[in-house]
Amino acid sequence: MKALIFDVDGTLADTEDAHRKAFNDAFAKAGFHWSWDRVLYKHLLKVTGGKQRIRFFLEEQHPDFLERDDIDDLIPALHKSKTDFFVARLQNGQVPLRPGIEDLINECRANDMTIAIATTTTPVNVETLLRVNLGDDSLNWFACIGDGGKVPVLKPEPDVYDWVVDQLGLAAKETLALEDSRNGLVACERAGVPCLIVTNDYTLGQDFTGCLDEWESYEGVTLAKLQTVYAGAA
Ligand code: XBP
Ligand code: MG
Numbered sequence: 001m002k003a004l005i006f007d008v009d010g011t012l013a014d015t016e017d018a019h020r021k022a023f024n025d026a027f028a029k030a031g032f033h034w035s036w037d038r039v040l041y042k043h044l045l046k047v048t049g050g051k052q053r054i055r056f057f058l059e060e061q062h063p064d065f066l067e068r069d070d071i072d073d074l075i076p077a078l079h080k081s082k083t084d085f086f087v088a089r090l091q092n093g094q095v096p097l098r099p100g101i102e103d104l105i106n107e108c109r110a111n112d113m114t115i116a117i118a119t120t121t122t123p124v125n126v127e128t129l130l131r132v133n134l135g136d137d138s139l140n141w142f143a144c145i146g147d148g149g150k151v152p153v154l155k156p157e158p159d160v161y162d163w164v165v166d167q168l169g170l171a172a173k174e175t176l177a178l179e180d181s182r183n184g185l186v187a188c189e190r191a192g193v194p195c196l197i198v199t200n201d202y203t204l205g206q207d208f209t210g211c212l213d214e215w216e217s218y219e220g221v222t223l224a225k226l227q228t229v230y231a232g233a234a
Pocket of ligand 1: 007008009010016019047048049050051083118119120121122125148155181183184
């Protein structure tokens with residue numbers, strides 16, 4: 001194991017409820033009476049990417065709306081507004097890292113383990129989450145940050161993992177990914193990246209067949225423990 005690759009949403013931090021509220025804020029600001037509750041959002045998480053998720057919601061619940069002439073401008077505009085609301089929540093300190101993650105990152109750095117990021121979210125979301133919780137310099141701790149702005153297609157397609165592995169100059173099987181979702185696991189499988197799952201409320205119960213191991217939290221997780229899991233899979 002030569003590098004550890006972190007997913008962001010659900011893995012570094014439990015961000016999804018803040019994303020959900022930001023979507024609702026954007027809908028309300030634009031005058032749309034749509035409100036995504038936790039049950040609906042769990043279903044909508046089937047589709048990665050905020051713009052794609054809005055379109056998926058409209059296809060399922062308001063198909064007539066997609067006939068509007070301005071739909072291809074409206075969805076990106078709603079998503080831009082959602083990103084602004086989400087970043088404001090991050091800046092207000094409303095989204096801490098998951099317990100144990102900061103210790104794990106610090107231990108990786110102390111042991112010269114290469115760390116990287118592979119996410120489908122918007123670049124400013126990752127940057128703000130890291131800056132607010134770990135300080136401005138933390139962006140430099142990661143050998144590369146693969147995000148939704150770097151690749152045309154999102155998870156469960158492998159592109160973001162292919163991009164990160166290529167940037168690292170390693171073989172996919174020399175890395176280990178930490179993910180929280182089925183979409184993340186499938187992206188890893190397609191890229192040949194071994195994957196360990198740490199679930200959260202939104203992803204608990206998804207099908208994680210094929211992952212190296214499945215845990216509920218990072219409590220007590222050390223680099224040595226990750227290396228043991230990785231070695232067991234080799
Ligand atoms: C996360 C996502 C993202 C966020 C929203 O998936 O699907 O779309 O929910 O972010 P993963 P944006 O953890 O598998 O990377 O609205 O910026 O797309
Ligand atoms: Mg995730």
